[in-house]
Amino acid sequence: MTPLEVLLRQHIAADGPMPLQRYMALCLGHPQHGYYMTRDPLGVRGDFTTAPEISQVFGELIGIWVAQVWIDAGSPSPFSLVELGPGRGTLMRDMLRATRKVKGFADAARVHLVETSPTLKAAQELNVPGAHWHDSVATLPTQFSIIVANEFFDALPLQQLEQQDGTVFERCVDVVDGALALVRVATIKANPFGIDGIFEESPARASTALALGHLLHDHGGATLVIDYGHRKSAMGDTVQAMMDHAYCSILTAPGEADLTSHVDFEALGLAFETTHCRVHPVVTQGAFLSAMGVDLRAQVLARDLADDARGTLLSGVKRLVDDAQMGQLFKVMAATSPGLNVPYPFGVA
Numbered sequence: 152m153t154p155l156e157v158l159l160r161q162h163i164a165a166d167g168p169m170p171l172q173r174y175m176a177l178c179l180g181h182p183q184h185g186y187y188m189t190r191d192p193l194g195v196r197g198d199f200t201t202a203p204e205i206s207q208v209f210g211e212l213i214g215i216w217v218a219q220v221w222i223d224a225g226s227p228s229p230f231s232l233v234e235l236g237p238g239r240g241t242l243m244r245d246m247l248r249a250t251r252k253v254k255g256f257a258d259a260a261r262v263h264l265v266e267t268s269p270t271l272k273a274a275q276e277l278n279v280p281g282a283h284w285h286d287s288v289a290t291l292p293t294q295f296s297i298i299v300a301n302e303f304f305d306a307l308p309l310q311q312l313e314q315q316d317g318t319v320f321e322r323c324v325d326v327v328d329g330a331l332a333l334v335r336v337a338t339i340k341a342n343p344f345g346i347d348g349i350f351e352e353s354p355a356r357a358s359t360a361l362a363l364g365h366l367l368h369d370h371g372g373a374t375l376v377i378d379y380g381h382r383k384s385a386m387g388d389t390v391q392a393m394m395d396h397a398y399c400s401i402l403t404a405p406g407e408a409d410l411t412s413h414v415d416f417e418a419l420g421l422a423f424e425t426t427h428c429r430v431h432p433v434v435t436q437g438a439f440l441s442a443m444g445v446d447l448r449a450q451v452l453a454r455d456l457a458d459d460a461r462g463t464l465l466s467g468v469k470r471l472v473d474d475a476q477m478g479q480l481f482k483v484m485a486a487t488s489p490g491l492n493v494p495y496p497f498g499v500a
């Protein structure tokens with residue numbers, strides 16, 4: 152039994168079944184035993200990998216997107232270049248390298264990283280020296296901001312609700328016959344879909360999007376969210392656990408498996424729209440990277456590489472854009488403050 156499971160059982164014994172949302176929050180973020188607090192989960196030896204770890208091209212193209220938004224906005228200086236959940240700092244490092252030659256950009260950019268994991272903060276300090284760190288979006292500076300979040304929102308906890316025969320229940324974790332088990336507890340929460348089945352809501356995602364939306368609305372700027380998920384809100388259970396690059400039960404090894412769920416981009420967009428930001432129609436990661444020139448960039452990089460390295464580069468890029476791999480499942484959404492132009496390639500791709 153993991154050390155966190157011992158604590159969870161104590162909570163459940165004292166307070167009764169624990170809402171899945173609280174279970175996820177503790178599994179991921181418990182100060183001592185939370186998944187992200189104790190390890191670097193990325194890479195071949197970790198539990199999962201991400202686009203910036205697969206290819207440098209990902210961060211470079213996002214850097215170009217950010218620079219274009221900044222130029223379109225009149226090159227405000229200073230401005231915040233923000234990343235939420237930056238992992239090892241690889242994406243920010245690649246963005247900064249790709250924008251080095253953009254006139255005035257490096258001088259104007261103040262890099263702010265929102266990160267709760269001490270282990271990953273240490274990795275970020277090596278890759279992004281001179282950044283400023285925040286535990287949450289609440290302390291970001293009140294100035295023009297361009298905010299990037301790759302695989303951040305999927306890591307925030309959510310509520311799972313289930314309607315059966317017209318009654319709505321919340322899914323909770325309990326101890327049944329000596330083992331952790333999912334149970335249902337009646338709730339007064341409403342089901343916006345109105346039919347029987349499981350549905351999900353993430354107050355943590357909504358409140359983060361609202362905070363970002365207020366910042367953008369009041370001080371100008373843009374947010375780019377990249378994550379796996381669906382364009383339209385829909386019913387279904389999308390919570391998943393991963394350990395050693397393989398799926399496992401969400402109740403196996405609490406605190407030692409990564410727990411995530413698919414991002415509901417419609418719900419996320421509605422939160423931004425509540426703050427009067429403009430939300431641009433979601434595009435797939437494949438379409439976004441193609442429109443940003445991924446093929447050309449890969450060709451330029453491949454020219455100077457030996458065969459082995461060229462093969463690795465091209466297979467990495469293919470993984471990012473291929474429909475059967477990350478290209479379709481991952482989506483890209485942009486929200487901008489009211490005065491900004493529609494950023495390329497939204498409205499085009």
Ligand code: SAH
Pocket residue numbers: 179180187193201202203204235236237238239242265266267268271286287300301302303306307
């Ligand atoms: N963006 C990175 C890492 C994705 S993993 C990449 O693409 O490689 C999720 C990241 O979000 C990790 O850095 C994790 O520590 C961070 N994170 C998870 N929950 C968080 C929270 N509530 N607040 C801030 N950061 C969080």
